[in-house]
Amino acid sequence: MYVYDGYDQTFLEERVAQFRDQVRRRLAGDLSEDEFKPLRLTNGLYLQLHAYMLRVAIPYGTLSAAQLRQLAHVARRYDKGFGHFTTRQNIQYHWMKLEQVPDALADLARVQMHGLQTSGNCIRNVTADHWAGVAADEIEDPRVYCEIVRQWSTLHPEFSFLPRKFKIAITGSPNDRAAVRVHDIGLRMHRNAEGEVGFEVMVGGGLGRTPIIARTIRDFLPKRHLLSYLEAILRVYNQLGRRDNIYKARIKILVHELGVAKMAEMVEAEWRSLKDGPLALPAEEIARIQAHFTPPVYPDSPVFTPEFDALRLSDAGFRRWLKVNVAPHRQLGYAIVTLSLKPEGGVPGDMTADQMDAVAALADRHSFGEVRVTHTQNLVLPHVRRADLPALWRGLSELGLATANIGQVTDIIACPGLDYCALANARSIPVAQRITQRFSDLARVHDIGELKIKISGCINACGHHHVGHIGILGVDKGGEEFYQITLGGSEDQNASLGAIVGPAVPNEVIVDAVQTVIETYLSLRRPQERFLDTYRRVGMAPFKERLYAAA
Amino acid sequence: MIKNKNLTGPQSVTANRLADGVVVFLTADSQWSPRVSDSAVAQDAATAAALMAIAGKAAADRIVVAPYLFEVGVEGVVVRPLSARESIRAKGPTVEEREPASLG
Numbered sequence: 125m126y127v128y129d130g131y132d133q134t135f136l137e138e139r140v141a142q143f144r145d146q147v148r149r150r151l152a153g154d155l156s157e158d159e160f161k162p163l164r165l166t167n168g169l170y171l172q173l174h175a176y177m178l179r180v181a182i183p184y185g186t187l188s189a190a191q192l193r194q195l196a197h198v199a200r201r202y203d204k205g206f207g208h209f210t211t212r213q214n215i216q217y218h219w220m221k222l223e224q225v226p227d228a229l230a231d232l233a234r235v236q237m238h239g240l241q242t243s244g245n246c247i248r249n250v251t252a253d254h255w256a257g258v259a260a261d262e263i264e265d266p267r268v269y270c271e272i273v274r275q276w277s278t279l280h281p282e283f284s285f286l287p288r289k290f291k292i293a294i295t296g297s298p299n300d301r302a303a304v305r306v307h308d309i310g311l312r313m314h315r316n317a318e319g320e321v322g323f324e325v326m327v328g329g330g331l332g333r334t335p336i337i338a339r340t341i342r343d344f345l346p347k348r349h350l351l352s353y354l355e356a357i358l359r360v361y362n363q364l365g366r367r368d369n370i371y372k373a374r375i376k377i378l379v380h381e382l383g384v385a386k387m388a389e390m391v392e393a394e395w396r397s398l399k400d401g402p403l404a405l406p407a408e409e410i411a412r413i414q415a416h417f418t419p420p421v422y423p424d425s426p427v428f429t430p431e432f433d434a435l436r437l438s439d440a441g442f443r444r445w446l447k448v449n450v451a452p453h454r455q456l457g458y459a460i461v462t463l464s465l466k467p468e469g470g471v472p473g474d475m476t477a478d479q480m481d482a483v484a485a486l487a488d489r490h491s492f493g494e495v496r497v498t499h500t501q502n503l504v505l506p507h508v509r510r511a512d513l514p515a516l517w518r519g520l521s522e523l524g525l526a527t528a529n530i531g532q533v534t535d536i537i538a539c540p541g542l543d544y545c546a547l548a549n550a551r552s553i554p555v556a557q558r559i560t561q562r563f564s565d566l567a568r569v570h571d572i573g574e575l576k577i578k579i580s581g582c583i584n585a586c587g588h589h590h591v592g593h594i595g596i597l598g599v600d601k602g603g604e605e606f607y608q609i610t611l612g613g614s615e616d617q618n619a620s621l622g623a624i625v626g627p628a629v630p631n632e633v634i635v636d637a638v639q640t641v642i643e644t645y646l647s648l649r650r651p652q653e654r655f656l657d658t659y660r661r662v663g664m665a666p667f668k669e670r671l672y673a674a675a
Numbered sequence: 676m677i678k679n680k681n682l683t684g685p686q687s688v689t690a691n692r693l694a695d696g697v698v699v700f701l702t703a704d705s706q707w708s709p710r711v712s713d714s715a716v717a718q719d720a721a722t723a724a725a726l727m728a729i730a731g732k733a734a735a736d737r738i739v740v741a742p743y744l745f746e747v748g749v750e751g752v753v754v755r756p757l758s759a760r761e762s763i764r765a766k767g768p769t770v771e772e773r774e775p776a777s778l779g
Binding site: 550603 | 740768
């Protein structure tokens with residue numbers, strides 16, 4: 125893992141001291157709320173529906189066990205004993221007290237964590253494939269480049285006041301688990317004809333009120349030009365992005381209005397003046413950062429053990445968990461294990477401090493002390509010996525973190541919605557809870573197969589509903605919660621935006637409506653067809669017919 | 676975020692306490708209570724403006740932050756928010772296993 129050097133650590137401590145003084149001045153009346161608000165937002169502190177909310181960055185979703193323990197400590201000491209993992213690999217604390225936030229940030233700084241780049245019109249915390257460095261299908265670990273981008277972008281003076289927030293995601297695998305096509309910039313690592321690894325550069329993706337799939341402006345960017353090319357894109361955006369209308373300020377609108385060819389041409393023109401300047405990445409610097417992401421030395425470990433085999437034969441629950449929560453690791457004898465934060469009736473992404481401590485202990489025992497956070501609001505233990513899987517499964521089951529539902533109907537992404545968020549129009553979490561209760565039978569869940577439901581409580585789409593196989597958007601109709609359903613969205617390498625089925629349905633029937641959609645799929649599917657395959661084959665009509673005939 | 680446009684019926688004022696963020700409601704004796712039932716209720720625009728003036732001073736005095744008016748229904752002595760948003764804000768999240776924000 126990347127470890128801060130003295131420069132980084134000093135910088136972070138100075139920022140905490142600076143914010144401590146800003147809070148003191150606010151409480152003493154030397155700063156008005158208007159003056160203070162941008163300062164607190166720079167440190168990830170929002171004022172939400174009920175209280176202050178602190179959003180802490182988890183760069184590229186990688187955490188050490190020690191950091192997870194400190195997140196537990198912050199939850200316990202400064203919040204109500206839990207935290208909420210977000211759709212951008214961050215964690216939020218929903219019940220912070222302003223007067224205690226400097227102490228919380230000081231505690232976080234001890235483990236090199238902070239709230240920088242989790243708010244404001246800057247380059248936000250860069251996200252990555254949560255299986256980075258371990259996925260069997262990976263070309264190269266994208267976190268090396270995420271870290272390089274982090275170092276370049278943190279408090280970048282030119283890009284601290286962009287027209288709007290700016291999100292970058294990087295995948296090092298052909299199978300996109302980082303949703304790069306719905307980011308302002310998406311980077312996909314691949315090999316060119318000469319076998320050299322570089323980036324496909326996509327721009328102008330995003331969700332929100334104007335969902336757009338990113339367009340490719342460069343098929344292959346050599347690694348050493350990463351920062352100069354990003355800087356060229358940001359410069360074009362910073363100059364031409366709209367500041368007159370917040371709804372048209374994201375780069376996706378600029379790309380849409382200019383056209384992708386013109387955008388590419390302007391970026392390339394800007395880049396020509398930058399490409400061989402000080403931003404060119406020397407191979408030694410890439411190697412220096414790469415050294416921080418060297419995989420652990422994996423002792424040889426068997427693929428199967430008698431205990432593993434016996435449990436697999438005797439226990440359907442273990443088999444189900446192996447099937448969807450355990451993924452192939454690039455190292456023989458090891459596995460990637462996803463911990464489900466989506467138990468029946470639970471709040472997607474929520475985790476108690478006790479669970480965090482327990483997972484930190486499991487990470488130390490079974491995963492070289494490393495944990496990942498996924499944008500689908502789950503956690504991952506990235507380096508587990510297959511021989512340890514029975515013990516780990518039992519340990520996770522005791523913690524309520526072994527629900528065998530990853531990628532299935534109950535592995536729902538949900539934004540905090542109207543239960544916590546000041547922007548929301550409707551609740552998201554209770555809808556997710558009711559769906560998990562409706563589909564509580566895991567045998568049935570596995571029969572339905574891969575199905576991604578994503579729920580947002582407002583048009584800002586933090587719950588990624590546009591790219592849900594089934595998307596659910598909460599709307600306010602005369603003070604009542606209604607839900608609009610979209611079908612056919614996808615965030616992977618074949619990204620697509622969902623289409624609206626028809627008029628929004630009332631809160632009382634949304635779960636019935638989801639069930640109707642799923643039953644329609646089950647009645648239409650061919651062997652081996654996932655929900656999305658069936659939808660893409662048959663189109664909207666049969667779903668629409670069943671849904672509104674039933675209503 | 677301030678959702679006080681075009682309010683017509685009875686209104687009350689809510690804000691967050693500056694230091695700890697707790698949701699509070701302006702009372703008839705110009706105090707701030709965590710209980711929505713303690714809210715002063717303005718029946719007309721002039722009274723609502725007067726309540727907001729008191730709240731504005733409390734914000735300037737660093738007692739609260741971001742005060743705004745919201746619509747309430749009054750039945751006898753019971754004051755309750757009309758919108759789902761304000762109802763959830765007053766009572767806390769509807770998510771069962773979590774502690775509510777404040778006592779409703």
